[in-house]
Amino acid sequence: MERLIEGYHQFRTSVFPNERETFARLASGQQPHTMFLTCADSRVMPELMLSAKPGEIFVYRNVGNIVPPYGQQVSGVVAAIEYAVKVLKVGHIVxxxxxxxxxxxxxxxxxxxxELPSVRAWLKHAELAHYVYAxxxxxxxxxxxxxxxxxxxIAQLEHLRTLPAVAAALANGALRIHGWIYDIEHGEITAYDGKKxxxxxxxQDGVQPEATPDARFPASAAA
Amino acid sequence: MERLIEGYHQFRTSVFPNERETFARLASGQQPHTMFLTCADSRVMPELMLSAKPGEIFVYRNVGNIVPPYGQQVSGVVAAIEYAVKVLKVGHIVxxxxxxxxxxxxxxxxxxxxELPSVRAWLKHAELAHYVYAxxxxxxxxxxxxxxxxxxxIAQLEHLRTLPAVAAALANGALRIHGWIYDIEHGEITAYDGKKxxxxxxxQDGVQPEATPDARFPASAAA
Amino acid sequence: MERLIEGYHQFRTSVFPNERETFARLASGQQPHTMFLTCADSRVMPELMLSAKPGEIFVYRNVGNIVPPYGQQVSGVVAAIEYAVKVLKVGHIVxxxxxxxxxxxxxxxxxxxxELPSVRAWLKHAELAHYVYAxxxxxxxxxxxxxxxxxxxIAQLEHLRTLPAVAAALANGALRIHGWIYDIEHGEITAYDGKKxxxxxxxQDGVQPEATPDARFPASAAA
Amino acid sequence: MERLIEGYHQFRTSVFPNERETFARLASGQQPHTMFLTCADSRVMPELMLSAKPGEIFVYRNVGNIVPPYGQQVSGVVAAIEYAVKVLKVGHIVxxxxxxxxxxxxxxxxxxxxELPSVRAWLKHAELAHYVYAxxxxxxxxxxxxxxxxxxxIAQLEHLRTLPAVAAALANGALRIHGWIYDIEHGEITAYDGKKxxxxxxxQDGVQPEATPDARFPASAAA
Known part of the structure; x- marks a missing residue:
């Protein structure tokens, strides 16, 4: 804990002063273009590995980068995605x-x-992956x-598609979804190609792999 | 999205090479000392504001830095805290x-x-705060x-105490819990002092404010 | 009710005697090839409209032919599909x-x-459809x-894919899923073509429309 | 599946033409007098065994003809019964x-x-029967x-009585409930007599056994 408090003072003296204007500008609102959903693991550092600036990515983190499917019982993930899609109007979810x-x-x-009853209950949302993997x-x-x-x-992308707000935004072309895996040892990201x-x-260049199928009723088509 | 992919390549070429050894060492395990639970807001960057290194903090993020109390339906937060306390054996939760x-x-x-039914349902876990605030x-x-x-x-610290794993670790002195607020504009953190x-x-120096009451049965006392 | 009791006696005297052997053969077990999931509506009569014989189709019926997605709370549909796929080993779900x-x-x-709180809660599982339809x-x-x-x-087919037992059987090619709509007035069925x-x-002849994408790891490929 | 598609075409050519008027009349509404709740088993064919006509019975089917009791989490059965009693105003539930x-x-x-975790969870709603049976x-x-x-x-009839809409309709005499068992081999139905x-x-003739206790506040009594 002392390490973190020292780290905070280092941030205050060395980092913050250079970004003072950015933070002042951001003080009254955020407009992230992407929602990034990843694991709580201490070795995964989203902003670092994407060189993201303050205000760029809306970051949800839990155990296993899981999206429980839409149901009667609302999870934190489902609420956050509804907020990201309908209020922040992010164009991408990773x-x-x-x-x-x-x-x-x-x-x-x-x-x-x-000995971990809550973790076991939570990982029920990863059973879809486990059965296919078998x-x-x-x-x-x-x-x-x-x-x-x-x-x-892949399974969590399936769950993501069961969220009404996501399905609607996918259908009208306002949202694209991506499935990535980060390799800690090599600092390398691979992405899921839904077609292949x-x-x-x-x-860096060229067409990026996408998990999203084409929009069904692109808003532009209505114009 | 292009910005993030560029950012990723910048990380690969400028940041990762200098940390190659750290990441190689961390490739097969994590031992974070602290669990950091904060909001998904794009302007809050835990690792940056604490100058945390890879492997140091286990980071959970959701909308409103909320901890649903322990109940029949297991939330992702409850599972993550159980994992942090019982498996990772973190000494602090912020x-x-x-x-x-x-x-x-x-x-x-x-x-x-x-128009945000899931967000509304999720924020039910912040009603405790809302009622007191009224x-x-x-x-x-x-x-x-x-x-x-x-x-x-303060309300989420109360919820935190309803988790069996947390209550047990608090009782035996293995865990301390902290309540902080980060001011985006000034880059400043204030901490809750449970006594005052x-x-x-x-x-940086001096006794830090603490939200945790004293341990009831400190393990050391048994020695 | 009298009508039904009369109907039962009509069945006993006119229908059952001709099928006595079929029913005797089926008395100790069922081996349906298809699970048919449809609405409880009194005008939809699955066995009639498919001229199905006793023992052929495992029929689940609820309000709105809904499949709640897989979650911590188990629904009757999810239990029935697990039973159909893993015990009865049906080759098709419609x-x-x-x-x-x-x-x-x-x-x-x-x-x-x-005035219908339970119906409203149940129809939450059709919100996915409602949002896309909007x-x-x-x-x-x-x-x-x-x-x-x-x-x-289409939405319920998405939900269906979140069931671990279904996803595994789709992956190994043991199961195919179909989305149909029955027109009461014209006695006509249309089927969803997942590709188009x-x-x-x-x-009656020719290739039938299918909702299922191709199997990912067909069991036959392993041979 | 080919069998069913053939069966469908047989229905289209041999059955539907004779019932064209019935189906046309029913195209815009249903008025079933009875809700029939039975098992998804492929050998149980409600319309066949009651010689029921299109529009006569609202048919709910699940594994074990189960009615989960009224609770915080709404099941499909509870929603269907609410709909049957309050909207369709059926006079009987079997x-x-x-x-x-x-x-x-x-x-x-x-x-x-x-190996059937969802079936096991679902059958929890039959524990009432299992304990009594023991x-x-x-x-x-x-x-x-x-x-x-x-x-x-008998246990599911008990659960049925925990549904507010059912209890109200029973109290005012608008609804009667019945418990039956169908013997597949002999095509025979037995009914539960609540008094005996x-x-x-x-x-066929004579007083039928009834599971319903007498109405407490029959509507007619108010006249």
Missing amino acids: ICGHSDCGAMKALQRPEALT EHRERSVEDKLRALTEENV RSFRPLE | ICGHSDCGAMKALQRPEALT EHRERSVEDKLRALTEENV RSFRPLE | ICGHSDCGAMKALQRPEALT EHRERSVEDKLRALTEENV RSFRPLE | ICGHSDCGAMKALQRPEALT EHRERSVEDKLRALTEENV RSFRPLE
Whole structure:
């Protein structure tokens, strides 16, 4: 904790003064273009790995970068996405998993969850990934973990599509959704290509892989 | 989105190479000392404002830095805290609100939530703050927003104490909990002092304000 | 009620004797090839409109032919589908909406639901359809109702894909899913074509429209 | 599936033409006199076994002909019954179990449910039956299954009485409720007699067994 308080004073003296104008401008409102949903893991640092500036990304973080599907019981994720899409009007939602994820490893060894009833209940929202993953024919332990992590991102994209606000924005072309995985060791991001059904590196140039199918009733088409 | 992909490549070329060893060391495990629970707001950047290094803080973010109390339906927050306390064994949990919070402003004008059914349902977990705040006698609009933001941090600390894993770790002295508010415009943090029942600036030296009451059965006392 | 008891005796004397052997054979087990999920509406008669024999179709019926997505709270639909896919090993699931559906009409006039709190809560599972439908540019009342009914079938197919047992069976090619709409007045069925994103008549010959994307890891491919 | 599509075309050519007027008349509304709640089992065919005509019975089907009691989380059954009683104003609700029911057999061998988490969760609503049944002193396996099936119908009638809309309609005499069991092998229905607390054959003439206690405040009495 002392480390963090020192870090805060370092921020106050070395970082903040240079960004004073930015923060003053942002003091009364935010207009992020992207919602970034990732894991709470301490090694994943969204703003750092995207060199994002204050005000750019609306960041939701939980265990396992999970989006519970829309239901009678409202989750924090569902509320945040409704806010991002309908109030902030973000144009993109990224669901970003990562290597060596504790939640994914727990899914592989359910017996480890005996003493963690709340984590076990929460990971029910990752069962979709786990069942599909069980159909895989991967060999090594590492390959298996990678496969499950990929299936989880794909599954959460499926859940995302069950949110009414998301489905409407996808249908009229106002929103695009993305599924990424961040490799901690190599600092590398791969993105899900919905057409090819596979992940490939996020490239600087060229067409980016997209998880979103085409809009069904693009607003522009009505004009 | 192009901005973020550029930002990612900037990270890959300018930042990652200098931290390669850190990330390689962290590739197979995390040992954060603190769980930091804050708002998804794009202007709040936990790692930046605490100069935190990869692996240091386990970061949960949702709308309004809310901790639903422990109940039959398990929320993502409750699962994450259980994981942080029982598996990662963090020594601190910080709940950090911030100035100009959209969730707090929405609480003040419930009519704005008519078209946002999920946000409205989620903010039910901030009603505790809203009811207490209604007893306040603040004058200006700004003071009112500040008062509600403070009450919300205090209310979420109360909810935090309803989690069995937290209550147990508090009782045996393994955990301390903190309530902070980050002022976006001035880059300043104030912390809740549970004894004085007020917020005061987080200072570099001297005794820090604490929200935690003393441990009831400190493990050390058993020795 | 007297009508039904008379009807039962008519069945006992005129229908049952001719099917005695079929029923005796079925007395100790069922092996339906298809799960048929449709509305409770009294004008929809699945076995009649498909000339299905006893033992052929496992029939789930509720208000609005709805499949709540997979979540912590288990619904009857989710339990039934798990049973159909994992125990009965059905090869097909059909979600069948219909014309003049009271649930769809209620969605269009939410004020009609004020006195029906449970129906309103249940129809939350059709909000996905309602939001996407709001992006449509249909003209007449009839067209609107048809559009909403179609969107609801598509939305429930989305929900269906969030069920782990369904996703796994789709991935390995053991299951195919279908979205149909039955027109009461004309006794006609149209089926959703997932590739063309539209409904077309169910034809006797030729390739049938399918809602299912191709299997990702067909079991046969592993051989 | 080909069988069903053939069956559909058979319906279109041989059945529908003779009922064209009935279906045209029903195209814009239903007025069923009875709600029939039974199991999804493929061998139970409500319209066939009651010789019911289109528009006569509102048919709800799930696994085990279960009615979850009224609670915070709204089930599809509760919504459907509210709709049937308050909008369709049905005069009767029949809960109909059947012989060789997979759900009842699963209740007897809970170990069979290990791989079926959703079915297990759903059958929690049949625990009422299971506990009462455990007090029985039946001898053969067949007798036991019959006893459990009967207890389940009785238990679901109890749950039915916990629905506010049902309780109100029972109190004013607008609704009567019935508990039946259909024997697949013999095509025979027995009905629960609430006064004698036993099941007996549904007869064509004479007073039918009734599960409903007398109305408390019959509307007619007010006249």
